[in-house]
Amino acid sequence: MLSPKLLQALNKQINEEYYSSYLYQAMVAYMEDLNLDGCAHWMKMQAEEEHQHALKIFNYVIERGGRVQLLEVKAPPMEWDSPLAAFEAALGHEKIMTKSISALADLAQDEKDHATNNLMQWYVTEQVEEEANVDDIVKKLKLVGDSGPGLFMIDRELKSRPAPNPVADAGA
Ligand code: FEO
Numbered sequence: 001m002l003s004p005k006l007l008q009a010l011n012k013q014i015n016e017e018y019y020s021s022y023l024y025q026a027m028v029a030y031m032e033d034l035n036l037d038g039c040a041h042w043m044k045m046q047a048e049e050e051h052q053h054a055l056k057i058f059n060y061v062i063e064r065g066g067r068v069q070l071l072e073v074k075a076p077p078m079e080w081d082s083p084l085a086a087f088e089a090a091l092g093h094e095k096i097m098t099k100s101i102s103a104l105a106d107l108a109q110d111e112k113d114h115a116t117n118n119l120m121q122w123y124v125t126e127q128v129e130e131e132a133n134v135d136d137i138v139k140k141l142k143l144v145g146d147s148g149p150g151l152f153m154i155d156r157e158l159k160s161r162p163a164p165n166p167v168a169d170a171g172a
Pocket of ligand 1: 017020049053094097108130
């Protein structure tokens with residue numbers, strides 16, 4: 001049985017993951033508006049991945065006999081100053097998510113809940129990858145600066161991002 005404190009924190013994390021999905025979906029709309037199909041595709045895959053992250057905790061809470069509480073998802077921004085600014089915002093967001101995952105892992109350890117700590121370790125590893133992937137794109141965009149052909153090439157590269165593997169099973 002999950003402790004009430006842990007259950008509340010997990011429900012909050014489900015909300016954070018849904019917000020992440022919503023944020024990336026807003027970035028899909030922004031990139032589509034700029035006709036950057038590859039950037040839009042990358043953001044779409046990211047939005048799907050965040051949905052999977054939310055579902056993984058959702059399923060876990062149920063498996064542990066807890067009650068999922070879906071909280072209100074706040075509205076994401078609609079505009080960014082440039083594609084680079086959007087990816088920088090994504091990187092900033094992932095750093096915030098890493099902190100909230102770490103806090104959840106700390107709480108699970110404090111509560112001696114090994115199963116939840118185990119689940120959170122999966123997210124800890126995932127966050128390393130998430131930050132590294134966005135950081136790589138930010139660096140490339142900085143490198144090309146205002147170059148139209150450079151942006152065109154990065155956009156084409158981002159189009160090849162594969163769909164995320166379903167990870168929603170609690171034990172995955
Ligand atoms: Fe699910 Fe990108 O944090």
